[in-house]
Amino acid sequence: DLPKKSKLSNPEISRYSRQLILPEIGIKGQVLLSNTSILIVGAGGLGCPAAIYLAAAGVGCLGLVDYDEVELSNLHRQILHSESKVNVKKCVSAAQACTELNSFVKCVPYHLQLNSSNALKIISQYDIVLDATDNVATRYLLNDACILAGKPLVSGSALRFEGQLTVYNYKGGPCYRCLYPKPPPPETVTNCSDGGVLGVIPGIIGSLQALEAIKIATGNECSYNQKLLMYDGLEGTFRTIRLRGRQSTCPICSDNPTITQLIDYEQFCGARASDKDKSVTVL
C-alpha cells in the first residue's frame, strides 16, 4: 500500500505544471492520481501506451503483469520495448521504461500468468485495473476477479484495423458477463498472431484506456461506462454504443450471483489463456 500523500513536492509541481493548470485536474486531481494504484494486465500492444501515459501523468503505483518475453515480432506495436530487450521479460522492460520517464511512479512488474489462484491477491492491491490482454479466458478471469474485488475494469481490445473500449463494473454499469454470458466458440476467436493488427491501433486504444483511468482516478466522469467505443482505423470512424445495464441474471455481478469464486477459465472458454495456440480460426 502506498503512503497517502496530501500535497505535491516542488519537483512534482514543476513536472506536472501543464496538467495542474487544467481546472479538471488541478492540485487536487494530481494528488488523487499520486494516491492511485493502477494494474495493467498485459504489457503488449495495449499495455505499452497505457503504461507510459499513466506513468507520465503521475499515478502513484503502476503494476504490470505479463508472463511473456519480448520478441522481435512484438516491436511493430509494443513500443516500450526495444531491440536490445528481445528475450527480456515484458513486464520488466515496460516497468523500466516507465521508471526512466517518471521515477516518482512506483512500478511493480509481475512476471506471471494471471490465473484463478493469484488474480484476487494481486488485484485487491490496486484501485483500477486495465484489461490489456489478448485472449478470451483471461478476459473472463479479469472480469470476475474485478467483480469479486470491487474494482473498475477499463477494457480495451484491438485486431486488424479495429479497436474496442469499455469500462466494466463501474458505478452500477454492466460487467463483461452481462454482455457476454457465454464465451464465443473457440473457432470464432481470432488473435493478433493469426488475424494481424496494425501497431498503432492498440496504440490508440491503449492511450484511450489510460485516459479513462485518469478520469476515474481524478474524480472526472468516465466516458465509456455502459458505453462501448467501436473504432475502425481504416475508415477513421469512432462510434459510441449505448450498452445494456447490469443484468439481474448475471452469474457474477447480480445481487444473487451463482459464481462466488474464480473458476477454471481455460475450461470455461475451451481455449488457452494465451494468444499463442495456433488453432484453426476463421473470424
Add this chain to the structure above:
Amino acid sequence: DLPKKSKLSNPEISRYSRQLILPEIGIKGQVLLSNTSILIVGAGGLGCPAAIYLAAAGVGCLGLVDYDEVELSNLHRQILHSESKVNVKKCVSAAQACTELNSFVKCVPYHLQLNSSNALKIISQYDIVLDATDNVATRYLLNDACILAGKPLVSGSALRFEGQLTVYNYKGGPCYRCLYPKPPPPETVTNCSDGGVLGVIPGIIGSLQALEAIKIATGNECSYNQKLLMYDGLEGTFRTIRLRGRQSTCPICSDNPTITQLIDYEQFCGARASDKDKSVTVL
C-alpha cells in the same frame, strides 16, 4: 534519398509479420512503407507518439525537427524522452528512441527552428510531412512549404482535453490557408504552456497522425482529407466534420497563387514561432 527497395529481408518479414498478414498492408504495403520518408516537425507531445509508431511500422526514413531541449515539464506528455535526457536535444532524444526500437529505420534529427530559409530544402527530401508543432506561425510556414513542395501535410493539434486532426494538400483537398485565410489575433491563441494539456491527448492525436501517414504511404485511403476530426477527451466524443474544398481564392494553393515563395511568418501572424513567449492570452 533512400535506395528504393523492391522486397523485404527475412528479418523484416519476421518483424512485421503481424501487419504483413493484413490484406490492406501485405508485402506490397510494407515495401511501400520502407520506401517512404516522413518528416515530423516537432518532437513534443504529438511528435513523440507519431514518431515511435511510424518507426515501429517500418517507414524507410524518419526526419525529426525540433530546436528545443528536453525539460522536466515536458515529460508528462513527451513520452520518448526520459529523466536522463533532460537538457538533451529533443530531436536527438526522439531519434535515439526510434532507432532503439527499429534499427531498420533511418532517423535524421534536425536541431533547428524551421523557417522560411530552411523549410523547403528539408521538406523537399520527404514524401509526407506531419505538423506536430505548437504555434500558429510554424503552422502557416509548414502549410505554405508543403504546397510549394507538393507534399501532403498531416496536421494535428492538442490543448487541454481536446484535439484536432486534418490532412491538408492531398488529392485536391484544401490547405490550411483555405480554411484560415487570416491568422488568429495573437491574444486569442492559447499554447500548451498557458492553457495546459493532459499528456495523453496529444498521445491520441499523434498516434492518429501516424495512422493517417501509414494509410497514405501504403496506398490506402486516408480518412481526414477534406475532413476534420474534433476530439473531446473529457466527454469522450469524436466528431468528423466535412470541410470546404480547395478554395479558388486561396493565396497559395489556388491556380493563381499570390504567394509563390515563403514569407515572414512571425510577422504575418504577429506572434513568435514558439510556444514559449508568455504574452497575455485569453482563449
Add this chain to the structure above:
Amino acid sequence: MYFSGGAELLFDKKKKHDVNLPAKETPWTIKDLLPWMKDNMLKERPELFIQGETVRPGILVLINDADWELMGELDYSIQNKDKIVFISTLHGG
C-alpha cells in the same frame, strides 16, 4: 446493415450492406431477420454467425447505436431505415 470486428468476413468481406427486406404481412422482427440473413446473405458456415434462433455468443447486435438488449432483442420490430450492426467482439491486444 453494418458488420464489424470480423463478422464482415462471413458477408462477402463487406462491412456495409444496404438491405431491402421483402414485404411481409406482419412486421419484421430481428427474430425473422436472422434466418432471412442466413438464407439470403450468408454464403458459408452459418454456425459462425447463427446458433439456434439467435446470434452466436460473442456477437453483439446494435440497433441505431444501442445494444439490442435495450430494444427488446429478438422481438424488436424493424423500422424503415433502421441501422442494424453486428459486431464480433475483439479479444486481441
Add this chain to the structure above:
Amino acid sequence: MYFSGGAELLFDKKKKHDVNLPAKETPWTIKDLLPWMKDNMLKERPELFIQGETVRPGILVLINDADWELMGELDYSIQNKDKIVFISTLHGG
C-alpha cells in the same frame, strides 16, 4: 449550439447551449445570429469572438457537422433543430 477549442470560455465556460431564437418575420440567418449572440450570450470581450459582421479569424463555424463554407456561410438560413458549432482552432502540441 456547441462551443469548443476554447470558444466556450467566452460563453459561461459551457460547451453546450440550447438556444431558442425569438420569432422573426424573415428567416434567421447566421448573419442575424452573430449580433444576436453578441447581445444576448457574450458577456465580455466580444472582439474575441466577432469581428465586423463575421466571426474572428481562427474560429470555424459548423452547421450540422459541415463547414459553413459548404452551407452558404453568413447567408445560411437556420432551420429548427440545426446544430451550430463554433470551434476555436487549436495550435498546441
